[in-house]
Amino acid sequence: MRIEHLYFHFPFCAIICPYCGFYVTIGKRKDIALLTEALIREVEILKDYYSLDPKTVYIGGGTPSLAKSEEIKQLLSILRKENLQELTIEANPRTITEQKAAEWKEVGVNRVSVGAQSMNEQDLLILGRRHKPKDVVDSVYLLRKAGIENINLDFIFGIPGQDLQSLKQSLQMALDLAPKHISLYCLTYEENTPFFKALQEGKFRRDEQKEIEMMYEASDLLTKHGFIHYEISNFALPGYKSLHNQAYWQGKDYLGIGPSACSTVGTKRWKNVADHSLYVKAVKEGQLAIAEMESLDGESKNKEKIFLGLRTNQGVALSYFGQKEREVIQWLVFEGLGRIVGERFVLTRRGLLVADSIALYFMN
Ligand code: SF4
Known part of the structure; x- marks a missing residue:
């Protein structure tokens, strides 16, 4: 069976943000190297079952931009590229350097999704992010200098203390950077996170009416600037919709590679174990690290x-x-x-x- 969409999950981050509900952990250099080898090994195992002919590859996380370019290169070297149209990597603004951007371009990365989250310092502090708005500006500059034009900026709204005006200011600053794509997610309070605890203790409060108003105004602003609101949380300039995400939304088959990654092929859906050590051990022994499997009728x-x-x-x-x-x-x-x-x-x-x-x- 032919698979055209691949997702790689890179579960390491420099710090864990207090709102994050993904499977992520603090990455040490040794862990990153072991994970890269394991991702390659998992692809090799999967090749025994499927014909991998990717049109889209998405390297997400976590913070995959913590990996060395050489590791990204090794990972990509085992894939067919003939039909590859979109190769995205997610990046934290503080991890993008001139050299890294140039090396990504060289290995075929043609889309970078930058985790901006906000262009307001106070919002970034509340979110526990270490980067500053200026790091986002610099990242976009470096990516463009390297020849990567297809840039997405990820934003969050509904941040405690954020008002409509500051959201609009953030988005206006983003528009000034001329990205091709903007993703705008409402802050969610995931169980077992410090933010969830703060919500339960009444330190934070959700205002759904305000969130709806924020989304409405944001959509207005972005569409006025030529963006197509093509999915509830996603806006793109004509010709720049994310091919990878569209494949998910259209119910196409995809393989998720890496710890906690999810795959759907035909009527089967499975999820890998959400533990990088167990994952590395299993694939090293030549086994898939599947933790859950379900049949979809x-x-x-x-x-x-x-x-x-x-x-x-x-x-x-x-x-x-x-x-x-x-x-x-x-x-x-x-x-x-x-x-x-x-x-x-x-x-x-x-x-x-x-x-x-x-x-x-x-x-x-
Ligand atoms: S950088 Fe992203 S993936 Fe990593 S902890 Fe923060 S929100 Fe989670």
Whole structure:
């Protein structure tokens, strides 16, 4: 079976941000080297089962920009490149140097996703980030100097203490840097994080109404500057939508490589063990490090397609909906939350802001 989309999970970071809910750990140099070898080994094992012919490769984390360029090069050297269109690496602004950017370009990286999060110093302090807004500016400059034009800036909104004005200022500063893509995520309070504890103790407070207003205003600002709001949290200039993420949202098969990475192929979905030492040990012994496996039946795949499709500006083909669901669609159209475009049901901008709540109507 041919696989066109690969994700590599690099679980190491220099510090752990107090809101982070991913499987990440502080990375020591030795661990990074061992992990790189293990990722290569896992690819080799997977090649016995699948024909890997990637159109998109995404190296995410964690902070993969902590790895040496040589390690990224080794990792990429075992992949076919004939049909590769998009090769993204996620980067922390403080880890990007002139040399690293040039070496990434040389090994074929053509898209960099920079974890800016905010251009406001106070927001960055609250988020426990070590970088300053100036590091984001410098990163963009260095990437562009190296010839990498396709730059995404990741932002968070709903940060404690952040108001609408400061979010708009942050985004305006981002726009001044002329990125091709902006991702904008609402801060979530993941269990077992210091932020979750602070929320429970009443030190932080969520204001969902304010969050909706922030997203609405942000969407307004970015679309006015030519960005297409093509997924609930993603904005791109024409021609710069993320091919890799679109593959997820369209329900395509993908392999996730690395500790805690998730894969979906046909009706099977599995997740690797969320422990880098156990992961390295298993693949070194020639085994896949799968911790959980589930079978997806036709109905659950259908529901997932609806859930993911509703979050995008492509919507969902009407053929996915039964009679009962079409009545819900009529009501959503009447309420101005959705519209029919050709043979598809698409949420309006107002609907998109509450896409997850709307999806619940179709999930039962
Ligand atoms: S840099 Fe990103 S992945 Fe690493 S701890 Fe912070 S939020 Fe999590």
